[in-house]
Amino acid sequence: MALAEVLARAHELAAGYGRTPAVEGVNFEVSAGQRIALLGPNGGGKTTLLRALLGELRPMKGSIEVRVRTATVPQTERSRLDFPVSALEVALMGALPRLPWWKRPGHADREAARAALDRVGVANRAHDTFGDLSGGQRQRVLIARGLVQDAQLLLLDEPFSGLDVPAARGLESLIAELAAEGRGIVIATHDLAQARRWDAVVCLNKRQIAFGKPDDVLDRQVLEETYAGAIIEIPGSDRVGILPAHHH
């Protein structure tokens, strides 16, 4: 099998705000078709690493190389849910990076936005107000915006936070489909069970603890370092779990 194309690569990366790095010693790569979890506690550096991948933070040390167009899918609580904007308009915002500042999205952009909403399964909600959609539908609209950007690398920040089980399963299979089409998907999460199901995992707690296939790297020692001790044995299995820092 031919090696998949590398979309992004970090080497000895340190990134953060001000003078102190929020995360350091980061070495990993994302290939086409791969789903990678950034696993770690709150404040462990997941969002910082996403911002570095997006090009919003310069490396303080080391390097980060992103070879393809990248789009971010933020937590929807960060956008204004009372803002009078439709799902279609949100998806259309993905056309802006390729337009000069004075130009409005045109007919072709609208068609692309409609097709993207259709692709992620929310075409029937195109004209609804974004804030009226369910959490899972809002995530899908923001993913559609990334598709309109024609991004080969999608960065998802805690996409399952606040979703019920059916919505989370639906989103998970959409992510698998998008990866199967050759996109790289980076998913920041503090959910260990979710991270085990992706192709690779980067464990972060202010520095990189481990990187590799979940089955290879997610052992007790790595998890204890990642979560600084809050590990419990799961009765009746040889696996371990994490006491969540907070419940949703």
Add this chain to the structure above:
Amino acid sequence: MIDFVTDPLSQEFIRRALLEVGLISLASGALGCWVVFYGVSYAAESLSHALFPGLVIAALAGVPILVGGIPGIAIAALAIAVVGRVPGIGRDAAVAVVVTGFFGLGALLALSPSSPPGIQSLLFGDILAPSDSDLLISAILAVGVVASLTALHWRLLTVAFDRTTARSLGASPTVSDIAVLILLAGAVLVAAQGLGTLLAVAALVGPAATARVFTHRVGTMMAAASALGVCAGVAGLYLSYYAGLAAGASIAGCIVVGYLVALVLSGLRSLMERVAVPAEAA
């Protein structure tokens, strides 16, 4: 009844006032929506007050008051920016100091014995007596504001929707903030010329706040705010004509009444929806 409508229109000064009100409402209504979304209502109020001395100096010098207003508003904005950076003073306090200082300076100049009579109309506007050059400058500023809002619409929308990811979509929050403030300065100049420095903010914030109550998209909200502003302006002028009230104050009053009516209607609508839902469920 027809006479009631046409009688004021036979007067030249009312026709000119209607034109001025239309220009003010067009620019202020559309921009007012962004003033609301970007949370700069206080800046609108501050700029309109702080440009007072510029207007007074222009009136004393006998040039169109907008000629004094443009440098006046630029100096006021600069002063706010500079004082806002002084450590130990909050931004709010800095704005308050600058605004009161400028407004006081304007009042000193306006109330000095050498000032010509009628200069206090700068405080409450003189919508009934715009000169040709006033109308021309208002028209240029109004068209400029609307054209800029049309061109910048998607960038402003993207930043207002989610500032944190806007940059990754090619929309800079800093550029958008500056653009809104510059356009705000232009709209305040137009509105202050007709409604006075004390009432200008009503035309900017009132119609937009009213339109927000019953619209669900930014585009329709902007169109509705402009239309509401024109309606309130026309209603205010007629009220002033027939009841012998001050024109600027009548217009501001109509804008506020419009907002209150929208609030009551929206309250009634949600009440009826709450009553209707259990009835359907039963």
